[in-house]
Amino acid sequence: MKKIFLSSIAASLLFTVSCQNDFENSTEDVVVTSGEADFSKYVALGNSLTAGYRDGALYSSGQAESYPSMLAGQMKLAGGGEFSQPLMPNDVGGFIGLPGFGGRYNLQLVDKKDHTGTVVSQSLSPVQAPAAATLDVIGGAGKSFSNMGVPGAKSFHLITPGYGNVANLPIAAANPYFVRFATSPSTTVLADAMAQSPTFFSLWIGANDVLSYSTNGGTNSQTVGGVTTYTQATDQKDNPNPATYRSNDISDPGLVTVAIKTVLDGLKSKGATKGVIANIPYVTSIPYFTTVPYNPVPLAAASAATLNGNFAMINGALASAGQPKRFMTLTASANNPVLIVDKSLLDISTFLPPQYAMYGQARHATAEDLILLPASSIIGIDPTTGLPPAPTSQMIGGVTIPLADQLVLTKTEAAKVQAATEAYNTAIKGLADSYGLAFVDANAKMKELNSASGIQWDGVKYTAKFVTGGAFSLDGVHPLGRGYAIIANEFLKAINNKYRSNLPMVSPNSYSGVKFP
Known part of the structure; x- marks a missing residue:
């Protein structure tokens, strides 16, 4: 039986613009204006996709190519202010000696090398690089960051007190990324955003409410004494209490709706009535789930x-x-x-x-698994x-x-993911309409990216294929710099359409892509 060479651990998610309108907003002859929006203080809320996470980790050069950073660069042409990010201390990512996480957390995936350190060109299977530093705390009273994307955050985590408390890490009740830049142990992501009195915001949250269930095959895991056991995760429909959830359970759509509404109400109370919100693509159509076929076994x-x-x-x-x-x-x-x-x-x-x-x-397995x-x-x-x-x-x-x-x-588990995602998206579109916000239909753009023709930008074709599609990073879930640029353009288009601004598009081809060995 020969070994089947399929690409190994490579996710969220990617959406783009068509080539017909790539350069319609050239800044050569047009004065860039903010229209009905005020970009002087832009704050971005969300999860790993907002933070600039890729290759299974958050690291500094990836953060530099986050889509909110790209948005802020275009907003600056129309009176936007400075945009700050809680940059990681190195370009490797991950943490060592982290309590409650087995001493390892989100290690970067890199090209596979042989025992001499030479990149193995025949394989695109990535491996984890060693973490480079302990958890560094760069936040605290009086410190704030414009990019408040927190990798791993679910919708309700944005309004959960103590999510940035280092004392909660041993019991997995805090997130090390928010611990890094929270203003206090008791604060929330929303509270820290509100404290900045933003004039404009972006919000993209909800993917992790189904993603962790999906990427773990519908299971929850627990490690005791070095032995890991797996139990079934659940669809927490009609359960509005996240305190009863296990880490990989699907969040109740009602809870997700309330959490997002709470964020919007909080921002509105500080005068942030203009912003952009995006829905959730089906996580089951990203490379993490589509690269390995159900029937790859050769038999004599x-x-x-x-x-x-x-x-x-x-x-x-x-x-x-x-x-x-x-x-x-x-x-x-x-x-x-x-x-x-x-x-x-x-x-x-x-x-x-x-x-x-x-x-x-x-x-x-069948084709539906x-x-x-x-x-x-x-x-x-x-x-x-x-x-x-x-x-x-x-x-x-x-x-x-x-x-x-x-x-x-499985087919049954995938159906639960789709049902939850559809419920989230119905709620998000309803909230966008009722609050008068710009709306990005990320789910529709993901379908476009998954089409046979893919997405073209200035002669370069992008698809949802793992590695060869040029858009996703090695984790198979998060985009590369070029992918995040495509996402940024969808947000820019939505902002321009809603607020009569004319922010120019960014060029995806100018950002980092797949590095082949």
């Missing part, structure tokens, strides 16, 4: 026949118990489905011979050696050993 005729015999026995046992079959007939081809664990299935392990107990909740990007380093590999299996090996990831539940977002 003899191997297919052997596996079919084993799986037919289990299918027969299921049929005799009145259960539908779970295993497909494999073929001598390169496109057989991977074997996965599906916790929604009846566990029949106690009724199977010991050597088949691992198939108690296993089945073959989403295989997560980290699975690419496991499929077709012998777990005992970490190498492609020997001809006699009986242990092959995704072939004879089911992929773990946390590596797959």
Whole structure:
């Protein structure tokens, strides 16, 4: 069985403009004006996408290419003020010795290197770089930052007191990124934004309310004594109490609506009545979920026949118990489905011979299941050696050993994510209308990016393909500099349309893209 080379851990999300209107706002002959808006004090609220996070970490050069920083640069042409960011102390990111996080937190993904330190050009599989520094606190009384994007923040975290309290880190009730720049241990992200009396704001929040559920395959994890166990995350529909949530649960749409409204009301109370808000793209259409196919397993005729015999026995046992079959007939081809664990299935392990107990909740994947990007380093590999299996090996990831539940977002789980996202987006559009705000339909732009034609900018094509699409970073969730520039243009267009300003677009091609080895 040969190793299947699929790109490894690479997310949120990317949206762009079409080439027809790329340069319609040239500053050569047009005086840039703010229209009905006042950009003198712009504050950005949100999560990792607002902070400039990419490659699995927040680091200084990535922050320099955050979309709010790009917006602020264009706003400055129309009377906008200075824009400050809580820059990381290095260009690596991550923290060492962080309490409550196993001493590691959000380590940057980099090109894979061999034992000599040379980049391995045949592989695009990234690895984690060592963190470079301990948590540094740069906030405090009297200090403020214009970019208040907090990686990992869910909607309700923006209004949660103590989210920036270092004392809450050991119990995972605080966020180290907000700890870095919070004005006090008891403050909230919203309170610190309000204290700046912004004249204009951007708000893009809600993606993490479904993203952590999705990227963990609908599971929650807990590590005790070095042993990690996984339990099912839940759809917290009709549960308005985040105190009962586990880290990866889907947030109740009602709670998300209240949280966002609370942010808007707080900003409005300080005179910030003009701003721009964006909805949430389907997280299931980003490279983290679309790169690994459900059927990447190549089999020779003899191997297919052997596996079919084993799986037919289990299918027969299921049929005799009145259960539908779970295993497909494999073929001598390169496109057989991977074997996965599906916790929604009846566990029949106690009724199977010991050597088949691992198939108690296993089945073959279908086109409606989403295989997560980290699975690419496991499929077709012998777990005992970490190498492609020997001809006699009986242990092959995704072939004879089911992929773990946390590596797959099943059809049922993906439906929950979509339902929650649609509910969030309905609420966000309603709030944008009722508060008279500019609105960015990020979900629609993501669909455009996922189309066969992609998005063109000055002769360069961008798509949602991992690495080769030129827009997403190595984590498969967050954009690169060029991707963030495309996002910035969508915000600029929405602002211009709503407030009669004529802020010029930025050129995505001028920002950083994929660095091929």
